[in-house]
Amino acid sequence: MHRAIFMDRDGTVSEDVGYMYHAGxxxxxxxxxxxxxxxxxxxMKAVLITNQSGVGRGYFDEADVEQVHRILHxxxxxxxAKLDGVYVCVHHPAAGCDCRKPNPGMLLQAQRDMNIDxxxxxxIGDKYVDIExxxxxxxxxxxxLTGFGQQxxxxxxxxxxxxxxxxxxLIEAVDSILNGVL
Ligand SMILES: [Mg+2]
Ligand SMILES: [Zn+2]
Numbered sequence: 001m002h003r004a005i006f007m008d009r010d011g012t013v014s015e016d017v018g019y020m021y022h023a024g025x026x027x028x029x030x031x032x033x034x035x036x037x038x039x040x041x042x043x044m045k046a047v048l049i050t051n052q053s054g055v056g057r058g059y060f061d062e063a064d065v066e067q068v069h070r071i072l073h074x075x076x077x078x079x080x081a082k083l084d085g086v087y088v089c090v091h092h093p094a095a096g097c098d099c100r101k102p103n104p105g106m107l108l109q110a111q112r113d114m115n116i117d118x119x120x121x122x123x124i125g126d127k128y129v130d131i132e133x134x135x136x137x138x139x140x141x142x143x144x145l146t147g148f149g150q151q152x153x154x155x156x157x158x159x160x161x162x163x164x165x166x167x168x169x170l171i172e173a174v175d176s177i178l179n180g181v182l
Contacts, residue, residue: 011147033079
């Protein structure tokens with residue numbers, strides 16, 4: 001079985017600019033390519049999991065999401081890095097789907113697709129919903145302080161699902177995992 005590092009998109013691998021009305025707004029953090037390259041070199045699976053309810057709300061469509069992901073893939077390629085999987089929940093929050101984080105549906109799908117041991121895997125994200133997703137799937141959750149991370153941490157001091165680790169950014173999170181800190 002494989003281990004995986006699941007990564008949230010907005011605020012974690014790239015800036016959170018709110019609803020992505022235009023792919024031109026998309027900006028990948030400078031350390032993301034090198035961080036994902038380290039995951040690739042480690043033999044762990046690098047998997048993107050993102051809630052994009054803007055599709056279900058009718059703000060933009062799936063082609064717009066794919067356009068953003070083409071920008072991300074191109075940026076990663078510059079660093080010789082790649083994602084092994086990309087999972088997107090496009091549903092409206094009221095739709096009651098099982099893939100919208102904090103539901104574990106995207107992780108469970110990846111588990112089936114890539115034979116992943118979720119109990120030895122991680123979710124890195126800038127919101128407590130990412131941490132809760134990790135715990136709902138039996139994985140560990142790492143909060144980054146980019147995106148909404150800092151304000152989420154202040155808001156959720158007493159939240160039931162506390163991160164297993166809090167770090168500055170994605171590459172620090174990846175280094176912590178690969179160095180066996182968690
Ligand atoms: Mg986020
Ligand atoms: Zn969904």
